[in-house]
Amino acid sequence: MDVNGISALVTGGGSGLGAATAEALARAGARVVVMDRNAEAAQSVAARIGGTAIPGDVTRPEDVQAAVDAASALGPLRLAVSCAGIAPAARVLGRNGPHDLELFSKVVGVNLVGTFNTLRLAAARMAGTEPLADNERGLIINTASVAAFEGQGGQCAYAASKGGVAALTLPAARDLARSGIRVLCLAPGLIHTPLMDTLTEEARASLTQLPLFPKRLGRPDEFGALVLSLCANTLMNGETIRIDGGLRLPPQ
Incomplete structure (x- = not known):
């Protein structure tokens, strides 16, 4: 799928992976x-890339629908990339007692339910577009994490939510195949997003030793570049792809 001239929706697009993805798509000619x-x-x-800004919460159907409508007004909606997410840390049993249940529900609500909310509404709109080559109508890319596979201590809520996003990929791809819509999932490792800037330089340096190669934090633009590559390769479908430099997270 050539992204030039298509409409694309990026949730969590205000910073980090989402912002880098929005920038990459805009440079390639998409209306974002x-x-x-x-x-x-x-x-x-949006001002930097010549796109359209829509404030909203991915857990609210009306907010996501407004974003889908705004994207469709710019051209045929062919791509939706879900990058919205939160990652609070808490142990099952902490100093103040058991894990707060509301916090667990909130993380799952934003990361998993919010992702599915975006997927279902974007897919409904894509299904009504004219098919392209191979009868493709669109692509949905969700964001999991390497924590979905080897979550660390204190990551039960985050790992469970991202594990759900990864598990969603294949059945969603199977459901949407008849509509010509592909579904993929990216599982990033240690990426230098604004969250990393809250760490000390020493802490960041220690993290760079965890990937096999290259020994550094990933860059958000590398995530955006992979999104573009997956758009171009129609054979990619129903898969979760790690982008982590061979990283495997230790227990702590």
């Missing part, structure tokens, strides 16, 4: 809707 809970961040990215 940037959705983020942080309205100011969404507007900043």
